[in-house]
Amino acid sequence: MKTRSLWSRARVCLTILAFVLWGTACQLPTPPIVYTPIPPAPTPTSPPPPPQSLSLDDLTLFEQAMIPIARGDVAQVATVLRPTRYRIDARFDPTSRTISGQEIVRYTNNEAGPLDAVYFRLFPNLPRSGRATVSSLTVDGASVTPQRELAGSALRVPMDPPLPPGASVTFQLDFTVQAPATPGGNYGAFAYTNEVVALAGFYPLIPVFDDEGWNVEIAPAYGDPVYSDTSFYLVRFTLPTGWEVAASGSTLGVEDNGDGTTTWTIVSGPMRDFNLAASPAYRTMEMQVDDTVVRSHFKPGDEAGGRRALEYTAHALRYFNEIFGIYPFAELDVAATPTTAGGIEYPGLIVIAERLYGEKGGFFEWATVHETAHQWWYSLVGNDQVDDPWLDEALTQYVTWMYVEATYGKVAAAIARRAFFDEPYRRLVEEGKDPPIGLPVRAYSEEDYGPVVYAKGPLFFHELRQTMGDATFRAFLRTYFERYRYRIATPEDLLTVAQETCRCDLTPIYARWVLGITLGEPPTRGRISSQTVNASPSLRTPSLPPHDRRARTSPSPPGHGEGDQDGNDEETSNSVRHHHGFAVAVRHRLREGVRPVGHGRHPRGDHRP
Numbered sequence: 001m002k003t004r005s006l007w008s009r010a011r012v013c014l015t016i017l018a019f020v021l022w023g024t025a026c027q028l029p030t031p032p033i034v035y036t037p038i039p040p041a042p043t044p045t046s047p048p049p050p051p052q053s054l055s056l057d058d059l060t061l062f063e064q065a066m067i068p069i070a071r072g073d074v075a076q077v078a079t080v081l082r083p084t085r086y087r088i089d090a091r092f093d094p095t096s097r098t099i100s101g102q103e104i105v106r107y108t109n110n111e112a113g114p115l116d117a118v119y120f121r122l123f124p125n126l127p128r129s130g131r132a133t134v135s136s137l138t139v140d141g142a143s144v145t146p147q148r149e150l151a152g153s154a155l156r157v158p159m160d161p162p163l164p165p166g167a168s169v170t171f172q173l174d175f176t177v178q179a180p181a182t183p184g185g186n187y188g189a190f191a192y193t194n195e196v197v198a199l200a201g202f203y204p205l206i207p208v209f210d211d212e213g214w215n216v217e218i219a220p221a222y223g224d225p226v227y228s229d230t231s232f233y234l235v236r237f238t239l240p241t242g243w244e245v246a247a248s249g250s251t252l253g254v255e256d257n258g259d260g261t262t263t264w265t266i267v268s269g270p271m272r273d274f275n276l277a278a279s280p281a282y283r284t285m286e287m288q289v290d291d292t293v294v295r296s297h298f299k300p301g302d303e304a305g306g307r308r309a310l311e312y313t314a315h316a317l318r319y320f321n322e323i324f325g326i327y328p329f330a331e332l333d334v335a336a337t338p339t340t341a342g343g344i345e346y347p348g349l350i351v352i353a354e355r356l357y358g359e360k361g362g363f364f365e366w367a368t369v370h371e372t373a374h375q376w377w378y379s380l381v382g383n384d385q386v387d388d389p390w391l392d393e394a395l396t397q398y399v400t401w402m403y404v405e406a407t408y409g410k411v412a413a414a415i416a417r418r419a420f421f422d423e424p425y426r427r428l429v430e431e432g433k434d435p436p437i438g439l440p441v442r443a444y445s446e447e448d449y450g451p452v453v454y455a456k457g458p459l460f461f462h463e464l465r466q467t468m469g470d471a472t473f474r475a476f477l478r479t480y481f482e483r484y485r486y487r488i489a490t491p492e493d494l495l496t497v498a499q500e501t502c503r504c505d506l507t508p509i510y511a512r513w514v515l516g517i518t519l520g521e522p523p524t525r526g527r528i529s530s531q532t533v534n535a536s537p538s539l540r541t542p543s544l545p546p547h548d549r550r551a552r553t554s555p556s557p558p559g560h561g562e563g564d565q566d567g568n569d570e571e572t573s574n575s576v577r578h579h580h581g582f583a584v585a586v587r588h589r590l591r592e593g594v595r596p597v598g599h600g601r602h603p604r605g606d607h608r609p
Helices: 009-026 059-063 072-080 303-323 362-373 389-408 410-430 446-468 470-484 491-502 507-515 568-591
Strands: 036-038 084-093 098-108 115-121 131-139 147-149 154-163 168-178 190-193 196-199 231-240 244-247 250-256 261-267 276-279 283-289 292-298 331-337 343-346 349-353
Touching: 059 072, 059 231, 115 168, 131 154, 154 168, 196 331, 231 244, 231 276, 244 261, 244 292, 244 331, 244 349, 276 349, 283 303, 292 303, 303 331, 303 362, 303 389, 303 470, 331 362, 343 362, 349 362, 362 389, 389 410, 389 446, 410 446, 446 470, 446 491, 446 507, 470 491, 491 507
Parallel strands: 084 231, 292 331, 331 349
Antiparallel strands: 036 283, 084 098, 098 168, 115 154, 131 168, 147 154, 190 196, 196 276, 231 261, 244 276, 250 261, 283 292, 343 349
16 A cells, blocks of 8 residues: 555665666656646636535436546446445544544445445544544434444444345444544554645445455554445535645535635545545646646645656556556546655545655655556555555556656666565565565564565566566456456456466466465465365456557467466366465464464575565
């Protein structure tokens, strides 16, 4: 989720130095971009719709947050995926640092069986993250008393009678949240400090229900806490007049209430969650990339950094549009905040640490491009960030490196790879540690999480690319994106798409990097047995059609690996599935508070798995 300094300060400094040297050595000009300054105070082009006309049933509202070619996604997602719909009316008081609001949530049971309860996450109640309370809650108009769990970070709402498959229910909640005055847990993602209010996870959110049940565990502080399905959002947010807002989705209008406050009406397309950052100090500039408006929000004195953030985001958006598939939303915001991470991604919004805005290139550019790539890997293609953090983070880190390679050339890419991947991973192995990348966040210490997921993880994708060939690897990324756009993918899904695309056997590579085994090893480690898990396959639903401006056909995969399709495939696949059981068993043990064993030293002396 975040580009961050999980390694020592010295290593980060070396990384930044490497990028400075890379930029000066290559002396390649940044592609020119024309930007358009915007006045700091919002000037809506049209009045917002009256509140009484805003309905969760009106799909045309959500279509306004999409680029023209993707507007059809809204109706198709509504029909095929039946996503949750949120209407949030909230007000921020900067004096008390309080958000008070009401939320209407329409939820459909998309599971195979009835649900005897539905959960909401209250992320501000996580350690060092603020405080959230729900004062009233109704289910289809009837008052219900929810049960607080996990230190108040989860709210269990009983369903009596149980909610049948395919049935829908409407919740209404009144909630109050207080933001901390200093960056607290989760890298200051939720805080009001230094004239910026950052409101990640401020509203009650329904988590994913999957084969493990409701995903409500408290994630480690150095991992990602949010695991959610694609939803539709309709938000009316009131702040003091003169504040500028950066948010997920698109602003339909800004209304002066005549009492010193202004209400922003914001809608989203199919997005995985909603966030906003706001400040009375923000200045804004924007530019157009294809059909998407990119906006940069920054403070006075940081105009040059704000322009660089805009250019980095725009360059990355244009590049990733080409190699992954089109970003479907009408807006993408990048905002400077006091986060203690390098950057954090949200659907339609990326935040970058304001302390980086004085830099040129280097880690500032890397962090911005990394968070832009997350718009595809995490936002559009979702995954379990608590149990499978590598699935979005390692891929995002690797395609950030591909951006450097495409933009600045192979010499710069070699320097970047050494700084971001090879050296951190080499140090990890020298310390006698080389765990597989496919474990939950909790399986790693905070010190090891970054080098494993952010440094070793991308090297797995690099080997895939070398094995598949560049054209086939890009075809794999496009197919993976198109197949799981707006959905949730698993590690097995990624492997399946990769092997289908290259028509080759990638299971030995996958098993070595992701599972930490060589095929033929004993299937368990540390007395954790795959037989302790009953994993049910995901329900398949009809796929959504791809959209692109260019007429294209799927590239014909090269012949690499075609001769390997023999009787050994079934045996290899069964072995990988067996070891997947081990990885899932680790997850369940970690939920019970048991740390896995047997993942300390790698038996080989080199730094490759």
